[in-house]
Amino acid sequence: MSLQFAYWAPNVSGGLVISNIPQKTEWSFEANSRYAQIAEQVGFDYVLLQTRFFASYGAENQLEAATLASALAATTKKINIITAVLPGLWHPGVFAKIISTIDHISSGRVSVNVVSGWFKGEFNGYGEPWLDHDERYRRSEEFINVLRELWKNETTTFKGDFYRLNDAPLKPKPLQPPKIFQGGNSNAAREMAGRVSDVYFMNGNSIENLKKQIEDVKANANGRNIQFGVNGFVIVRETEEEAKQVLKEIVLQADKEAVEGFESQVKFAGKASPQGEGMWANSSFENLVQYNDGFRTGLIGTAEQVANQIIELKKIGVDIILTGFLHYEEEIKTFGETIIPLVRQKEQELKEKAGAL
Numbered sequence: 001m002s003l004q005f006a007y008w009a010p011n012v013s014g015g016l017v018i019s020n021i022p023q024k025t026e027w028s029f030e031a032n033s034r035y036a037q038i039a040e041q042v043g044f045d046y047v048l049l050q051t052r053f054f055a056s057y058g059a060e061n062q063l064e065a066a067t068l069a070s071a072l073a074a075t076t077k078k079i080n081i082i083t084a085v086l087p088g089l090w091h092p093g094v095f096a097k098i099i100s101t102i103d104h105i106s107s108g109r110v111s112v113n114v115v116s117g118w119f120k121g122e123f124n125g126y127g128e129p130w131l132d133h134d135e136r137y138r139r140s141e142e143f144i145n146v147l148r149e150l151w152k153n154e155t156t157t158f159k160g161d162f163y164r165l166n167d168a169p170l171k172p173k174p175l176q177p178p179k180i181f182q183g184g185n186s187n188a189a190r191e192m193a194g195r196v197s198d199v200y201f202m203n204g205n206s207i208e209n210l211k212k213q214i215e216d217v218k219a220n221a222n223g224r225n226i227q228f229g230v231n232g233f234v235i236v237r238e239t240e241e242e243a244k245q246v247l248k249e250i251v252l253q254a255d256k257e258a259v260e261g262f263e264s265q266v267k268f269a270g271k272a273s274p275q276g277e278g279m280w281a282n283s284s285f286e287n288l289v290q291y292n293d294g295f296r297t298g299l300i301g302t303a304e305q306v307a308n309q310i311i312e313l314k315k316i317g318v319d320i321i322l323t324g325f326l327h328y329e330e331e332i333k334t335f336g337e338t339i340i341p342l343v344r345q346k347e348q349e350l351k352e353k354a355g356a357l
Ligand SMILES: Cc1cc2nc3c(=O)[nH]c(=O)nc-3n(C[C@H](O)[C@H](O)[C@H](O)COP(=O)(O)O)c2cc1C
Pocket: 049, 050, 051, 052, 084, 086, 113, 114, 115, 116, 117, 118, 119, 182, 183, 184, 185, 186, 187, 188, 189, 201, 202, 203, 231, 269, 270, 273, 277, 278, 279, 280, 292, 322
């Protein structure tokens, strides 16, 4: 199957890097609507909206994901809109209904990213219990099961440890069951992905580490078909030196206090899993300037280099490249017009080579 392309909607302020470097990226609805329209025109398949309620990594303002997804559903025509949700803050019945509504508005173009949480401050702030690491995943799995039951059954009765439903109806049903995406690096995340998720999202990482993650999740999947997405921050310039210089500038101008604040939160969350291997557990200061480790994926260089790296990701089993940019205003368009066609050409060459063997 051909690779698919996604991008992070900048639905929080401050762009995708925790840096004072000038960024031509806005977080307003109007800007997000414009970016999504450009993205779908130039060949992106998905836009991912993050869920954030309190500022962290500098993101002072945050547009709520499902609400913005609903608005984007009305202003776009083709792109699939992935909206993130934190199970502890939403009842799955309410959320199933929201998603079904967006599915109707968008004619079947909505998906869900179930995030199990790392930001204790949001839960404390809203007065909701903060569960142990692996309990959060147990709750997420129930959440996903309830969504699917409601989307399928005439009425749903569910007696779980976290959620209870009694003869609950849900109409209208979505046009087709929305895909369930999920992030996380811990064992609990990998196990849950194997059991219930359609797509496993990974933070940026080296090819080697990503390969290991993919193998683990596949081993947990018992033959279920799972797709894999990886985050990568894209810097394409005329020369490799120029691209690397931009990275250097981003890091030099990092908002040190915000990066360190974020670091203490995520390191705490990453170590909270029983094996201490959660996402960000091994991220350096430089990695964290892009808050989903996007520099580590190596999509930084000339168009040719970036396209080659994307092909290397495909070879280890990545299906979806999740991108972020410094200047959304122009870089989404450039990526779609230069990198995607280059990748398509290289995919074709791969196919021909495989056919010739
Ligand atoms: C692509 C991607 C997107 C994510 N989006 C969000 C988000 O919008 N909000 C959030 O609180 N966490 C988000 N996360 C965090 C994860 O869902 C999860 O809580 C975190 O990775 C900790 O998992 P771990 O301890 O199992 O490694 C995202 C993770 C990935 C890989």
